[in-house]
Amino acid sequence: MFKRLLIALLILCLLGATAAIGGYAYWQQRLNASLALDEPLLYQVRPGMGFHQVVSELDEQGVIGGAWPYRLLARWSPEQMPRLRVGEYRLEPEMSGLEMMALLGSDKVVTYPLTVPEGWTFRQMRALLDAAPKLEHRTQDMSDDEIMALLGREGEHPEGWFFPDTYRYHLGMSDVDLLRQSADRMTRILDEVWSSRADDLPLETPYEALIMASLIERETGAPEERREIAGVFKRRLERGMRLQTDPTVIYGMGERYAGRITYADLREATPYNTYVIDGMPPTPIAMPGRASLEAAVNPLPGETLYFVSKGDGTHHFSTTLREHNNAVNRYIRNRAP
Known part of the structure; x- marks a missing residue:
């Protein structure tokens, strides 16, 4: 009798173990199964959302085909559960449930x-x-x-x-x-650019370099011209000449600017009109990039004092007013010198 009871208990234990192993395998299979997606899905973890709310929502959307494997994971293996981070995540069809949970706790937000x-x-x-x-x-x-x-x-x-x-x-x-x-x-x-400035720069502070760089940025988009334009401005400042740069006039006009500058605009007394004021405007007039900042503190040596647009994105540089006026006639007024 005892022997039969022992055999029965062993059989029950074996069946229980088999069921447990099978259940564990099925649980792991569900966690490692690919998401039920035909195409990538943008999923949003919103502020205040908890783990159970996330898996319930994903289950309702048919992404994971059941929330129970994840809830069981949270109970029996909480160390595998990520700390959710607010953001948007791109869920891919080939992604497993475990990979999805790891993603939702990572910094790989969209x-x-x-x-x-x-x-x-x-x-x-x-x-x-x-x-x-x-x-x-x-x-x-x-x-x-x-x-x-x-x-x-x-x-x-x-x-x-x-x-x-x-x-x-x-x-x-x-x-x-x-x-x-x-x-x-x-x-x-x-700060980096200012630390590498030229010794003979007529600028006293990094902020003045920022102002100068904004003028250069607005004057040209041609990389090879930035340092030469900086050189023109440097020499004009050193000689007490006004900068006379059109972008400062435009900035001073504000929303009144409609695409062209008139002679009256050039004579209008605004804090930014460098045809009227001495030196530089009180603030920058735009956001300069690094190349213009570097040009502002390392102007190209030379003798040019003037430049005029050639209409193709570049400029003609002149050393004398006469040469400059001839260039204006050629490129602006379309007249032969």
């Missing part, structure tokens, strides 16, 4: 590019940020002064202080985050 071109103004940058999708818009109703105070730069004029480049952001980031990145990068690059 990101979006935002490109701020060189030579843009802060007003243009703000409009770009306001239109950016998936970005939290915190500054839309703020003034420029309020934004600068929020960035810890109270009292500073915003123009020129943001580095033009392509930035990437993800869900959960705000326009303030991108503005801070851009401002910190401009400060860092300006």
